Amino acid sequence: MSAHGKVATTGKIAYPEAIVIGGGLAGSEAAWQLARRNIRVKLYEMRPLKMTPAHHTGDLAELVCSNSLRSNSLQNAVGLLKEEMRRLGSLIMECADRTRVPAGSALAVDRQAFSRLVTQRIESCRNISLIREEVKDIPGDGDVPVIVAAGPLASEAIISAISNLVGVDYLYFYDAVAPIVTLESVDFSRCFWGSRYGKGGDDYVNCPMTEEEYNAFWEALVTAKTMETRPFEKLVVFEGCMPIEEMARRGREALRFGPLKPVGLVDPRTGKRPYAVVQLRKENDPCTLLNLVGFQTRLLWGEQKRVFRMIPGLENAEFTRYGVMHRNTFINSPRVLRPTLQLKARDSIFFAGQITGVEGYVESAASGLVAGVNAARFAAGNPPVVFPQETAHGALCHYICTADPEHFQPMNINFGLMPPVGGRIKEIDKKIKISDRALLALKKIEEIVLDGVAEIL
Ligand SMILES: Cc1cc2nc3c(=O)[nH]c(=O)nc-3n(C[C@H](O)[C@H](O)[C@H](O)COP(=O)(O)OP(=O)(O)OC[C@H]3O[C@@H](n4cnc5c(N)ncnc54)[C@H](O)[C@@H]3O)c2cc1C
Incomplete structure (x- = not known):
C-alpha cells in the first residue's frame, strides 16, 4: 500500500x-x-x-x-x-x-x-x-x-x-459579483486605458460618457427589471455592498459621485474630463477579461446585457459572466x-x-x-x-x-x-x-x- x-x-x-x-x-x-x-x-x-x-x-x-x-x-x-x-x-x-x-x-x-x-x-x-x-x-x-x-x-x-x-x-x-466582458469585444475607438491621476499606469479601461449618454444610462438602469430576492438572501442586499441600480435610485447624480466618478481622468480624444466614466479592471493574467468596477447588480441577465451595452465602448460587449448578488x-x-x-x-x-x-x-x-x-x-x-x-x-x-x-x-x-x-x-x-x-x-x-x-x- x-x-x-x-x-x-x-x-x-x-x-x-x-x-x-x-x-x-x-x-x-x-x-x-x-x-x-x-x-x-x-x-x-x-x-x-x-x-x-x-x-x-x-x-x-x-x-x-x-x-x-x-x-x-x-x-x-x-x-x-x-x-x-x-x-x-x-x-x-x-x-x-x-x-x-x-x-x-x-x-x-x-x-x-x-x-x-x-x-x-x-x-x-x-x-x-x-x-x-x-x-x-x-x-x-x-x-x-x-x-x-x-x-x-x-x-x-x-x-x-x-x-x-x-x-x-x-x-x-x-457573491457580490460585477459582470465580466471579454477584452476583445470592447470598442477601443470609444474608450481608453489609464488610471485616475495617472497613478498605476494602464490598469483600467475607461469608458467616458457625455451628459446625454449618462442620463440615458441612468434612466435605463433605474427602470430595468431585477431578480427576485428570496428571504435568506435579504441579508446580502441590505448589509452587503450596494447593487449599482440601488445606488442609482438614490438620485440622478449618485453614480457620478460613486463608481462613475470622472475625477482624475482625462479623455485623450477631447483633452477634457468626461461627464462620467465607467471603469473596467483586468480580471485575469494575461488580460483577456475585464470586470465592470462597482457594478455588482441584481438586474436580470437580459437586462444587464441591454443596459450595460449602452456604455460607450461596450455596445457589442460579450459577457462571460453576469453580475449576481446572492x-x-x-x-x-x-x-x-x-x-x-x-x-x-x-x-x-x-x-x-x-x-x-x-x-x-x-x-x-x-x-x-x-x-x-x-x-x-x-x-x-x-x-x-x-x-x-x-x-x-x-x-x-x-x-x-x-x-x-x-x-x-x-x-x-x-x-x-x-x-x-x-x-x-x-x-x-x-x-x-x-x-x-x-x-x-x-x-x-x-x-x-x-x-x-x-x-x-
Ligand atoms: C439559491 C441558489 C440558486 C442557484 N441557481 C443556479 C442555477 O440556476 N444554475 C446554476 O448553474 N447554478 C446555480 N446555483 C449555483 C450552484 O451551481 C449550485 O448551488 C450547485 O448546486 C452547487 O453545487 P455543490 O455541489 O457545490 O453544492 P450543493 O449542490 O448545494 O451540494 C452541497 C451539499 O452539501 C450538503 N451539506 C451542507 N452542509 C453539510 C454538512 N455539514 N454535512 C453534510 N452535508 C452538508 C447540502 O445539503 C448539499 O446537498 C445556485 C445557487 C444557489 C445558492
Missing part, C-alpha cells in the same frame, strides 16, 4: 478509503470518481434530516433553481466542459443525458428524474456508503483523503470547521488551494464545488470530478494530476487558484479563461479551435486520469 493511503480490511478484502462531505453536484461526482477507482467512500449528506434554505428534497445532486445545465455546444465553453466530463466518465453527465428534456441547444433535465437517478446510482454502488448526517468537523487523520463539497449553503457547523482550517479571513458568505459560501482559493484542489496546507484535504469559487451546476460537478480523481490518486499513493489549462477543467482550476486573491469572486467557465488562439479568424472559428485543442490536450492526459478505473460498480 501507498505511503499515505489508508487501508481498511473486512475479511479478505483490503481497500483504501476516502470521505466526502456533501452529496450535491460536486460531492456525488467526487464520490463516484473515487468509487470507480476502487476506493471505499463514506459520503455524508445532511438532507433530509437537516435541509438548506434552497433544497426541497433528500435527493442527491438536487438542482436548486433552473433545470438547465446550459449549452451543449462545443462552441460554448460550458458545452466543452460537459464533453470533457463525458469523456472522463462523469456520473452527473451520464444522469443528465439520460433524463434530458427538449431545450434546443441547451441540456435541460427533468429535475426530479435527474436527482433520483444520481441517488439510485450512488445508493446501489457497493463502494459508497451514504450516511445521512450533518458533519460538524473536518474528519481525517492525514492518511484518509477528505473532500469538502458542502456547497454554497453549507451548514453553520461545517462553516465554522472550514474557517478553523483555512482562516476566517479566507471564507466568504455571499448567498454563497466560498473560500479564497487563490490563497489556500492548489490546482489539484488540495489545500496548500494539508495534502489530504480537498475542496470541490461552488465552495471553491467555481460558479454553476456544471462547474461544480466538474470540480468534483477533479477532486475525486486526485483524492483517489492520493489514496493510492500516486501524485495528483494537474489538468492542463488548455482543457476546460484545467482552465477552471487554474483560475480559482491563481486569480487575484484581493478581488477573488466566483466564476463560470468561459473561453476567456483558456489560453487564446492566435490568427485573424472569425470569433466562431476561434471557439472551435479552442475546443479542438482542449479535447486533444485531454486525450494526452486521459491515460493518467483514468488510471485505476475499474468497471465493477
